[in-house]
Amino acid sequence: MESSIKSSKIDLDIYNLIEKMRKGDRRAVARLITKVENGGPEVSKQIIKEIYPETGKSFIIGITGSPGSGKSTLTNQIASEYLKKGLKISIIAVDPTSPFSGGALLGDRIRMKSNFTNKNLFIRSMANRGKLGGLAMATKEAIHIFDAYGSDIIIVETVGVGQSEIDIFKSAHTTLVIMPPGMGDEIQAIKAGITEITDIFVVNKMDRNEADKRVNELETMLDIAENIVVDQKNHNIRIIKSNKWRPPVIKTNAISGENVPELIELIESHREFSKTTGLKNKKLAYRYKHYVVDIIQYFQNKDIERLIFSNPKINEFIDQILSYKTGSDPYSISEMILELFSKRYFS
C-alpha cells in the first residue's frame, strides 16, 4: 500500500502563487494561506517544500491572554512600534473558538484601521481547519508563508490558554501572556500550563488599582516556580526554561500606549538572550520535532483510515468482532490488523 505521505508534484496554481509572493504580491500571500487552511497537509506539503529554504528569518512573537485582557489592542501597539522602525510585520489572529474560516479580517481588527493601509503590515485571521490536520498545524504553515514573504516580525495572537494555544506557542520565539489586573482566580489557570511557555508577563490596564496586586501575585508565583527541580529526562518545554530566563512582569496601558516601548525593549532583550544562550536553537529543534510528529501522525492516520475503510479483508476482522467471542474484542482485533498489514504498510 502506497503511503499518502509520499511525494507529489507541486500544482502549477500553487507554484504560480509562490512566484507572485516572491515578487511581493500580497494577494498571493493571502491565497496561499487560504490554501493551507482549506487544503490540509496534502496541499501545505507542496507549499512548504517549495518555500522552506526561504524561511527561518522572521522573529515570531506569540501573544495570548483572556478575552478581557486588551490583548488585541496591545498587539496593535506592538505592531505600531515595530512599523515605526520600518519593519515588515505580519499578524496571525488565531481563534479556535470560531467556527468560521479565515480569509477576512477579524471584527475587532477595525480598531487597527490606523495601521490598516500600511503596506508593511499584513493581518490575517485563522479559525478552525476542522479535521484536516488541525488549527495548530495550519498556523505553523501560515507562519512559514509569512516568513518566506519576508516578514521581519510575525505576531501570532490567540485567545485562551487551552492545549491548542500551547501547541501554537511552541512556534513562537518569544511568548507574551497578557492579563487584566485583579482577577486572582485566573492565576490558577495560568499555573496549569502556560507558565512553561511564557517569556514575558504583561499586566495590562495598569491604570486600574489591582494592577500592582496582580504583578505581585505573578512575581510570587515565579519565585516558587524557580525552586522547582526540572526533570531533564522529560522532553518538554520545561527543559528549555531551565536555561534561567526568569519571565519579567511588566505593566502596560494598551489604550494610551504607556510602557509599550519598554515592553518592546523586554521583547528585544529576550530575543537577544535566546540567540546568545542557544535557547533559540533549542526551541527551534523542539518546534520542528513537534512539526514532524504532526506531519507523520497526520499521514499515518490517513493511511489507517484508508486501510480500514477500503481494504475488503477488513470485513472479515469486523465479522470476528461481531462474534463477541473472547479475543475478538476491538483492541485484540486492532492488534491483529496492525500485525498483518504493518509489513507491507509503508512499502
Next chain:
Amino acid sequence: MESSIKSSKIDLDIYNLIEKMRKGDRRAVARLITKVENGGPEVSKQIIKEIYPETGKSFIIGITGSPGSGKSTLTNQIASEYLKKGLKISIIAVDPTSPFSGGALLGDRIRMKSNFTNKNLFIRSMANRGKLGGLAMATKEAIHIFDAYGSDIIIVETVGVGQSEIDIFKSAHTTLVIMPPGMGDEIQAIKAGITEITDIFVVNKMDRNEADKRVNELETMLDIAENIVVDQKNHNIRIIKSNKWRPPVIKTNAISGENVPELIELIESHREFSKTTGLKNKKLAYRYKHYVVDIIQYFQNKDIERLIFSNPKINEFIDQILSYKTGSDPYSISEMILELFSKRYFS
C-alpha cells in the same frame, strides 16, 4: 521498536472491579468508567478485552439536541417509561463543552430525583478526556461497560451537533434529535450533518404555537432528502440511510409526558426495523470499523511521538531541517524518517 498497542496483562485492580461488576456492584461500574475516562486507551484496553464477550446485548439510544430543547427532561421521561417495564437503564450524559471530568451527576440531573433512587437506573456524566483518545472513544468504552453490566437500554445524551457528537452517535442503534419549536435557522445546522444520523425527529414543547410549523419544516426537509442520490462508493453513514427508513417526526411535551409513550413506540419500531432489515448489523460493522480506526490511530500516534522524542537519531534529521536547505523541509524529512523507521517500526 515495540509498538505500544501490544498486549499487556490486566491489572489486578481492574480485574477485581470487573468481578465486582459481574456481581452487580454499582460502585465498581462507576469506578471502571472513571478508569476509562482518566486512564486513556492503555487502561480501556484491559477492561474491554476482559468484558467484551459479555457485551452486545444492550439497546443503545442516542439523544441530542440544542440546550433549550428540553432534551434532558425528555431523556428522563424515556428512561421512566422503560423503567416501568422493569428494564435496567443506564444514561450517559456527554458534555464536550465542560472542562470538568465526570464521576458526579450533571447539575440538571437534580430533576431526575424521582428516578434517582431506582436501582435499575444508572446515570453517569462524561466530560473531556483531553488528549488520551478523546471523549468519543471514552464514551464508546463506557457504553461497553454498561452493556457488560447488563443494561437493557443505554441512553447516550449529548449537547450540540458538532463532529464529536456525530462520532458519539455512530455508537447508537437509534438516534433521536430533539428540537424546540419555531427556531427556523436551526434547520440549517441540522441539514449540515445531523440528518444522516437521525432516526427519529422529536419536536418538543408541543404546547407552543410554532410546533406544527417546525414539524412541517422537517417533513419538507425529509421530502427533499429522499430525492438525494446516495454515493454508494462513499463509506459513510449515508449508505446505511439508503435502506429506506424515513425518520418520523413526532411532537412531545417532555414536562407533561404527552406523546412519550408514542415516542417509545416509534423507538421500538425503529429497533425492530433495524433488526429485520439488517440495518443493525450494518451499523454495528460501521461502528466497529471506526472504533478500530480510533484504536490503531491512537497507538500509532503514541508510537510516533515516542519515536521522535526518544530516538537520538532523530536529532540528525532535526539538524538537517534547521539547515533550511532545499529538500530539508519538515515534510521531506518526515518522509525520510518514515522510510527509515517503518520497516523496524512494528517488529
